[in-house]
Amino acid sequence: MSVTAPAGFEAAGIARGLKSSGDRDLALVVNRGPSTAAAAVFTSNRCKANPILWSEQVIRDGSVLAVILNSGGANCYTGTFGFQTTHATAEAVAEALSVSAGDVIVCSTGLIGTGDQVFRDRVVGGVPGVVAALTQNGGTDAALAIMTTDTKAKQSVAAGDGWSIGGMAKGAGMLAPGLATMLVVITTDADLPAAALDRALRAATRVTFDRLDSDGCMSTNDTVTLMASGASGVVPDEATFTAALTGLCHDLALQLQADAEGASHDITITVVNAEAEDQAVTVGRSVSRSNLFKAAIFGNDPNWGRVLAAVGTVSEAEATFDPYNIDVTINGVMICKAGEPFEDRDLIDLTPRAVTVLIDLHSGDAVASIYTNDLTHDYVHENSAYAS
Amino acid sequence: MSVTAPAGFEAAGIARGLKSSGDRDLALVVNRGPSTAAAAVFTSNRCKANPILWSEQVIRDGSVLAVILNSGGANCYTGTFGFQTTHATAEAVAEALSVSAGDVIVCSTGLIGTGDQVFRDRVVGGVPGVVAALTQNGGTDAALAIMTTDTKAKQSVAAGDGWSIGGMAKGAGMLAPGLATMLVVITTDADLPAAALDRALRAATRVTFDRLDSDGCMSTNDTVTLMASGASGVVPDEATFTAALTGLCHDLALQLQADAEGASHDITITVVNAEAEDQAVTVGRSVSRSNLFKAAIFGNDPNWGRVLAAVGTVSEAEATFDPYNIDVTINGVMICKAGEPFEDRDLIDLTPRAVTVLIDLHSGDAVASIYTNDLTHDYVHENSAYAS
Structure with missing residues (x-):
C-alpha cells in the first residue's frame, strides 16, 4: 500500500x-x-x-x-x-x-x-x-x-x-x-x-x-x-x-x-514555556545532541544534570531562560525543580523503550518536541562497521 | 612537581x-x-x-x-x-x-x-x-x-x-x-x-x-x-x-x-586554507562532533564521506568554501580531492592511536586544529554507568 x-x-x-x-x-x-x-x-x-x-x-x-x-x-x-x-x-x-x-x-x-x-x-x-x-x-x-x-x-x-x-x-x-x-x-x-x-x-x-x-x-x-x-x-x-x-x-x-540504528530508547524531548517556538527547538535539539545524556538513557540513568549542562550551552541570544529556574521531568517524575534536586530519582523507570523528557523554561508559552534516540553500543558498532 | x-x-x-x-x-x-x-x-x-x-x-x-x-x-x-x-x-x-x-x-x-x-x-x-x-x-x-x-x-x-x-x-x-x-x-x-x-x-x-x-x-x-x-x-x-x-x-x-573516556584514537582535525581562523575552527568542530565520523574512526574506517557530510552542515554565513572543491587527507593519504575519491582508501592505516585529518578548503590561508577522540563502545559504557 x-x-x-x-x-x-x-x-x-x-x-x-x-x-x-x-x-x-x-x-x-x-x-x-x-x-x-x-x-x-x-x-x-x-x-x-x-x-x-x-x-x-x-x-x-x-x-x-x-x-x-x-x-x-x-x-x-x-x-x-x-x-x-x-x-x-x-x-x-x-x-x-x-x-x-x-x-x-x-x-x-x-x-x-x-x-x-x-x-x-x-x-x-x-x-x-x-x-x-x-x-x-x-x-x-x-x-x-x-x-x-x-x-x-x-x-x-x-x-x-x-x-x-x-x-x-x-x-x-x-x-x-x-x-x-x-x-x-x-x-x-x-x-x-x-x-x-x-x-x-x-x-x-x-x-x-x-x-x-x-x-x-x-x-x-x-x-x-x-x-x-x-x-x-x-x-x-x-x-x-x-x-x-x-x-x-x-x-x-x-x-x-x-528503527534508528542501534537505538534502545525512543526519546521525546519536549520543551515547554519557552519564549518562542524556535527557542524551544534550539533547547530541545541541544539536549538531543548531548552524547552524555544519550549514553545515560541507554544505561537507564535519569541523569538530569546532563540535561541541564546541555541546556546551558544555548546562548542568551538563542533562548531566554533563567538557568536556575528550570524544571526537568523524566517519565513523569519531576527530578529537578527550579534548578535543584526534587523528586527521588529512584521513582523513574527507564526500562521501557519510550522516554519523555519535559523541560520547563518558565519563560513564555511556546512549546516544541524533538525526537531522538539513545547512544548505544550497537550504534557505535553499526557505524564503525558500515563501510565494510 | x-x-x-x-x-x-x-x-x-x-x-x-x-x-x-x-x-x-x-x-x-x-x-x-x-x-x-x-x-x-x-x-x-x-x-x-x-x-x-x-x-x-x-x-x-x-x-x-x-x-x-x-x-x-x-x-x-x-x-x-x-x-x-x-x-x-x-x-x-x-x-x-x-x-x-x-x-x-x-x-x-x-x-x-x-x-x-x-x-x-x-x-x-x-x-x-x-x-x-x-x-x-x-x-x-x-x-x-x-x-x-x-x-x-x-x-x-x-x-x-x-x-x-x-x-x-x-x-x-x-x-x-x-x-x-x-x-x-x-x-x-x-x-x-x-x-x-x-x-x-x-x-x-x-x-x-x-x-x-x-x-x-x-x-x-x-x-x-x-x-x-x-x-x-x-x-x-x-x-x-x-x-x-x-x-x-x-x-x-x-x-x-x-586520557578521554573510552577513547581509542586521538584525532587531530586540521583545517587549512580557510578564509579566516574562526571559520577553520567552525569547520573542524563540526567534524569533531559527528558521531558517525567518530564511530568510523573507532572501526579504523577512513570514511571521508562522513567528514564532508559534517563539513556541509556549516552554513555559508559561518564559513566560505566550495563544497565540491575540498580535499580530505587522512593520515597522509589524500583520499578525496576536489570532492571526488582520489587515493586508495586501503593505503590508510588507522591502527595507531594518533589520527590526523587534514581538510583543505581552498578559500584562503587561515588554519586551525581541533583535538578530538573517536566514539567507542567504552565511551558509551563508561557514560551509561557513571552515576551508579
Missing part, C-alpha cells in the same frame, strides 16, 4: 545487485495523473549528492511524474561521472515512460563516494525492469527497495473526504534534519496545485522530519517528494490537507525514530 | 571519602607570594556550578592566594545550600591561611546535583587537614586528588629565563570547550600584573583548551586559574611568557585528549 494507496499511482521495487544481500534495491513511483503537480524539499547540507543537484532543478516547475530511488550507493562526491549517472537514470525513466526527464526526480542512498561504472550499470540498466514491474499494488515493494540499515519498511496512509495520502520513508542513520534526513515519497490523489502542495509540505516537514534528530548527523541526500495525481477529482481545503499531511509525516518520522 | 615547580607555591592532596575508592579527593594550591596577581577563565555554560558563581567574584580584583579543589561532587544545581557550602569552604581556607576568603578560588568536579550535607562535611571538614599537608613538593598529590574518571594525573612544566610555569589538569568526560572543560591550576613565579596574566591566559586557552572537543559536551564547572607568585623576581617579556604558557596549556590539553 502506502504510496500506491491513493488513486493514480503505480510503484515497483526490484533487486539489481546494489545490495550485497540481494534484496530489492531499485524503486520507482509513477504518477499517472491527470495532475502532475508536485513539491519537494531537500537537505540543507551544502555538500549535496548528485541526485539532489538534479532533482532541485526538476522541482522548479512544480511538475513531477516519477521518482526513481536506489539504495546501495549515495552517488555523492562522485564528480561529473556521478552527475551523468543521475542524468542518465532520469533519461532512461523518461524514455521508458514517454515523459520528459525534467519530470523525473532521482534519489540515491547508501555510502558516500559510491557511484562508479558498476553502480551506473546496475541503476540505469535496471530502469526497464523496474518500469515493467510497475503495479497499482507496488508500494510495499518500493518501500522495501529503499531500505539501507533500516530493519523495517516504513509506510503510512491518511484518508481525507474522498481523497487520500500515502507515504514511504527510509532512514536509520545520519538521521538529523537538514530539512529531513532520509528519503521520503508521498503521494496523493487530491487535486491541488504545486504552490499549495509546496506550502503544505513545508508546513508538515517543519514540525515532523525537521524535529527528528536521532544522531545529530545531517545527510547529503535527504529528499521528500510529494506528488499529486488529482485522480480523486476532489479539491480539498488546504488547511485540512496540510493537517492530514502533517499527521502522515509525523507517523513516518516516528517510524524512523523507532 | 607541576604546580609546585615554580617558586612560591605549596600544594597538597588528601583523601576525605568523597571518592568511593578512598583515593585522594581534596586538593589545595597556595600562593605564598610576594605577588598575589592572578587570572582565571570559566565555562561559558549558562548553567554554572556554585563554585563558578563564587570564583567569578573572587577573580574580579585580579588577586588569588589559594585554589581549593574537590572531586567526588560538582556542587552544581544544589541550590542555596550548595552555594553556602562553597562559601564555607572558601572561609575555612581563608581562616586556616589567615587570608581573605575573597582571595580563595573554589573548584568542584563530579556528578551534577551532588552537594548535600555529607558532601559539605567532607569538603569543609577537610580544610584543616589539607592545609596541614601543604608542602613545596605537593603538586603531584594535588594533581591526583582532582582526578575523576581520569586514569592518569596530568601535569606540565615550562621553563623561562629565570622563571617557570607549572600546571595540573583534570578532565576526561564533558570534554568540549566552553572556555575549557576541566579544572586547571597553573602557577608561575614570574612577576607579572593581573592584567598581563589575564591577556596571556586568554590568548593561551583560546588556541589550546578551547580547541579540545572530545565529546561535544560542555561542563558546568570548567575553571582555569593562573596564579603568579613573583617569587623569581623576574619580569618576563609578555610575549615570551604567553608563548611558554601556550605551550604548557597545549601540553595539558593533549594529555586530556589522550
Whole structure:
C-alpha cells in the first residue's frame, strides 16, 4: 500500500545487485495523473549528492511524474561521472515512460563516494525492469527497495473526504534534519496545485522530519517528494490537507525514530514555556545532541544534570531562560525543580523503550518536541562497521 | 612537581571519602607570594556550578592566594545550600591561611546535583587537614586528588629565563570547550600584573583548551586559574611568557585528549586554507562532533564521506568554501580531492592511536586544529554507568 494507496499511482521495487544481500534495491513511483503537480524539499547540507543537484532543478516547475530511488550507493562526491549517472537514470525513466526527464526526480542512498561504472550499470540498466514491474499494488515493494540499515519498511496512509495520502520513508542513520534526513515519497490523489502542495509540505516537514534528530548527523541526500495525481477529482481545503499531511509525516518520522540504528530508547524531548517556538527547538535539539545524556538513557540513568549542562550551552541570544529556574521531568517524575534536586530519582523507570523528557523554561508559552534516540553500543558498532 | 615547580607555591592532596575508592579527593594550591596577581577563565555554560558563581567574584580584583579543589561532587544545581557550602569552604581556607576568603578560588568536579550535607562535611571538614599537608613538593598529590574518571594525573612544566610555569589538569568526560572543560591550576613565579596574566591566559586557552572537543559536551564547572607568585623576581617579556604558557596549556590539553573516556584514537582535525581562523575552527568542530565520523574512526574506517557530510552542515554565513572543491587527507593519504575519491582508501592505516585529518578548503590561508577522540563502545559504557 502506502504510496500506491491513493488513486493514480503505480510503484515497483526490484533487486539489481546494489545490495550485497540481494534484496530489492531499485524503486520507482509513477504518477499517472491527470495532475502532475508536485513539491519537494531537500537537505540543507551544502555538500549535496548528485541526485539532489538534479532533482532541485526538476522541482522548479512544480511538475513531477516519477521518482526513481536506489539504495546501495549515495552517488555523492562522485564528480561529473556521478552527475551523468543521475542524468542518465532520469533519461532512461523518461524514455521508458514517454515523459520528459525534467519530470523525473532521482534519489540515491547508501555510502558516500559510491557511484562508479558498476553502480551506473546496475541503476540505469535496471530502469526497464523496474518500469515493467510497475503495479497499482507496488508500494510495499518500493518501500522495501529503499531500505539501507533500516530493519523495517516504513509506510503510512491518511484518508481525507474522498481523497487520500500515502507515504514511504527510509532512514536509520545520519538521521538529523537538514530539512529531513532520509528519503521520503508521498503521494496523493487530491487535486491541488504545486504552490499549495509546496506550502503544505513545508508546513508538515517543519514540525515532523525537521524535529527528528536521532544522531545529530545531517545527510547529503535527504529528499521528500510529494506528488499529486488529482485522480480523486476532489479539491480539498488546504488547511485540512496540510493537517492530514502533517499527521502522515509525523507517523513516518516516528517510524524512523523507532528503527534508528542501534537505538534502545525512543526519546521525546519536549520543551515547554519557552519564549518562542524556535527557542524551544534550539533547547530541545541541544539536549538531543548531548552524547552524555544519550549514553545515560541507554544505561537507564535519569541523569538530569546532563540535561541541564546541555541546556546551558544555548546562548542568551538563542533562548531566554533563567538557568536556575528550570524544571526537568523524566517519565513523569519531576527530578529537578527550579534548578535543584526534587523528586527521588529512584521513582523513574527507564526500562521501557519510550522516554519523555519535559523541560520547563518558565519563560513564555511556546512549546516544541524533538525526537531522538539513545547512544548505544550497537550504534557505535553499526557505524564503525558500515563501510565494510 | 607541576604546580609546585615554580617558586612560591605549596600544594597538597588528601583523601576525605568523597571518592568511593578512598583515593585522594581534596586538593589545595597556595600562593605564598610576594605577588598575589592572578587570572582565571570559566565555562561559558549558562548553567554554572556554585563554585563558578563564587570564583567569578573572587577573580574580579585580579588577586588569588589559594585554589581549593574537590572531586567526588560538582556542587552544581544544589541550590542555596550548595552555594553556602562553597562559601564555607572558601572561609575555612581563608581562616586556616589567615587570608581573605575573597582571595580563595573554589573548584568542584563530579556528578551534577551532588552537594548535600555529607558532601559539605567532607569538603569543609577537610580544610584543616589539607592545609596541614601543604608542602613545596605537593603538586603531584594535588594533581591526583582532582582526578575523576581520569586514569592518569596530568601535569606540565615550562621553563623561562629565570622563571617557570607549572600546571595540573583534570578532565576526561564533558570534554568540549566552553572556555575549557576541566579544572586547571597553573602557577608561575614570574612577576607579572593581573592584567598581563589575564591577556596571556586568554590568548593561551583560546588556541589550546578551547580547541579540545572530545565529546561535544560542555561542563558546568570548567575553571582555569593562573596564579603568579613573583617569587623569581623576574619580569618576563609578555610575549615570551604567553608563548611558554601556550605551550604548557597545549601540553595539558593533549594529555586530556589522550586520557578521554573510552577513547581509542586521538584525532587531530586540521583545517587549512580557510578564509579566516574562526571559520577553520567552525569547520573542524563540526567534524569533531559527528558521531558517525567518530564511530568510523573507532572501526579504523577512513570514511571521508562522513567528514564532508559534517563539513556541509556549516552554513555559508559561518564559513566560505566550495563544497565540491575540498580535499580530505587522512593520515597522509589524500583520499578525496576536489570532492571526488582520489587515493586508495586501503593505503590508510588507522591502527595507531594518533589520527590526523587534514581538510583543505581552498578559500584562503587561515588554519586551525581541533583535538578530538573517536566514539567507542567504552565511551558509551563508561557514560551509561557513571552515576551508579
